Amino acid sequence: MTECVECGAEVSLHDDLEVGEIIDCTTCGAELEVVDTEPPVLDRAPELEEDWGE
Amino acid sequence: MAVGTETGADANAETVTASVVGGSGFTGGELLRLLAGHPNVAISEVTSRSKAGKSVGSVHPPLRGSDLRFTEPDDLESVDVLFAATPHGVSMGRIDEFFEVADTVVDLSADFRLESEAQYDEWYDGHEAPEYLETAEYALPEINRDGLEGAELIAGGGCNATATILGLYPLFEHGLLEGGERIVVDVKVGSSEGGAGGGEASSHPERSGVVRPYAPTGHRHEAEIEQFLGTSVAFTCHAVDMVRGASATSHVFPSSPVSKGDLWQAYRGCYEDEPFVRMAAGGSGVYRYPEPKAVAGTNLAEVGFELDPSNERIVVFSAIDNMMKGSAGQAVHAANVALGLAETAGLEFTGLHPVGAP
Numbered sequence: 001m002t003e004c005v006e007c008g009a010e011v012s013l014h015d016d017l018e019v020g021e022i023i024d025c026t027t028c029g030a031e032l033e034v035v036d037t038e039p040p041v042l043d044r045a046p047e048l049e050e051d052w053g054e
Numbered sequence: 055m056a057v058g059t060e061t062g063a064d065a066n067a068e069t070v071t072a073s074v075v076g077g078s079g080f081t082g083g084e085l086l087r088l089l090a091g092h093p094n095v096a097i098s099e100v101t102s103r104s105k106a107g108k109s110v111g112s113v114h115p116p117l118r119g120s121d122l123r124f125t126e127p128d129d130l131e132s133v134d135v136l137f138a139a140t141p142h143g144v145s146m147g148r149i150d151e152f153f154e155v156a157d158t159v160v161d162l163s164a165d166f167r168l169e170s171e172a173q174y175d176e177w178y179d180g181h182e183a184p185e186y187l188e189t190a191e192y193a194l195p196e197i198n199r200d201g202l203e204g205a206e207l208i209a210g211g212g213c214n215a216t217a218t219i220l221g222l223y224p225l226f227e228h229g230l231l232e233g234g235e236r237i238v239v240d241v242k243v244g245s246s247e248g249g250a251g252g253g254e255a256s257s258h259p260e261r262s263g264v265v266r267p268y269a270p271t272g273h274r275h276e277a278e279i280e281q282f283l284g285t286s287v288a289f290t291c292h293a294v295d296m297v298r299g300a301s302a303t304s305h306v307f308p309s310s311p312v313s314k315g316d317l318w319q320a321y322r323g324c325y326e327d328e329p330f331v332r333m334a335a336g337g338s339g340v341y342r343y344p345e346p347k348a349v350a351g352t353n354l355a356e357v358g359f360e361l362d363p364s365n366e367r368i369v370v371f372s373a374i375d376n377m378m379k380g381s382a383g384q385a386v387h388a389a390n391v392a393l394g395l396a397e398t399a400g401l402e403f404t405g406l407h408p409v410g411a412p
Contacts, residue, residue: 006318006336007322007333007335008322024337027326028333028334028335028336029336029337029338029339030337030338031337031338
């Protein structure tokens with residue numbers, strides 16, 4: 001478990017976590033990048049901007 | 055509701071008997087659909103003056119095959135809980151009769167939502183049974199769970215008010231707003247809010263494709279919002295081209311700076327453990343903010359927000375199915391709390407994806 005940097009909720013992590021992996025927070029949906037594994041550290045993942053067809 | 059972890063069924067709970075008065079309308083049909091699948095409820099009677107004698111499945115397709123038939127509303131059977139899905143003004147005139155046959159009454163109309171006769175004089179056309187207003191409990195467990203436990207008279211919330219209150223409540227509960235701040239609310243609603251009766255403006259050629267402002271000022275649901283949030287809001291509704299759904303966008307102008315962290319703390323604090331509220335505030339994927347399609351047919355509310363630092367504004371979004379979380383689902387949830395049943399009993403459906411216009 002570690003804390004989501006967006007909403008502060010607990011994020012459950014699997015055992016074989018790898019640096020660079022992208023996971024999402026099940027509470028707020030934010031995409032989070034694994035920047036370290038010992039101990040696990042998450043940061044907001046960069047994302048492509050979408051124009052949603054507008 | 056955590057997917058796959060809640061069944062809602064309570065094998066140890068006794069079965070309660072229920073009747074639905076006014077069961078031929080849209081919310082009556084939704085009530086029947088929910089109660090028919092409820093593990094602790096047996097439906098004893100469904101009344102409808104206009105449909106008496108017909109099977110409920112002939113009016114409500116999800117109930118095809120059921121042996122239940124509509125009966126005349128004048129001769130009510132004794133039950134544990136009576137749900138009234140009648141138009142505004144009916145229940146206040148029959149409330150004594152309802153309590154003669156039922157220990158618990160859940161009214162889906164506006165007849166017992168407000169606290170005082172003066173409010174009914176101001177917002178509605180007065181009240182015939184004001185002595186009941188003090189004892190009625192508002193049906194939204196997220197803001198009135200303690201009041202609902204053991205309640206005998208439950209007043210269902212208005213759908214637009216429900217969407218708005220659920221969106222704004224955490225800001226007040228966690229002290230980010232104190233009351234008196236400027237709040238502008240715009241709600242988009244589906245055609246089922248108008249009921250099954252319909253009128254000239256509701257015919258398909260007229261209603262299809264509209265983005266039609268209605269009650270642009272002075273909407274009756276403002277009274278409920280003001281009552282439960284303790285502040286007034288500037289409120290406008292638009293009828294849009296969907297059948298189910300109410301989507302509220304509230305523009306909030308706080309008097310002191312608020313951070314995203316403050317907002318998450320408030321919303322998680324209020325809703326993280328609520329079985330029927332999901333948060334969607336940016337996140338990832340296609341559905342980043344509350345969306346009526348995502349909750350259609352369910353008792354779920356989605357709430358979310360975004361911060362606009364450039365003009366010190368918080369935009370709050372909330373989406374519900376007006377006939378479920380905004381009416382029948384809310385009523386069953388409240389009855390579950392009042393009767394000591396599992397809160398999620400009969401309400402487990404979590405929605406469809408993909409799905410067309412709700």
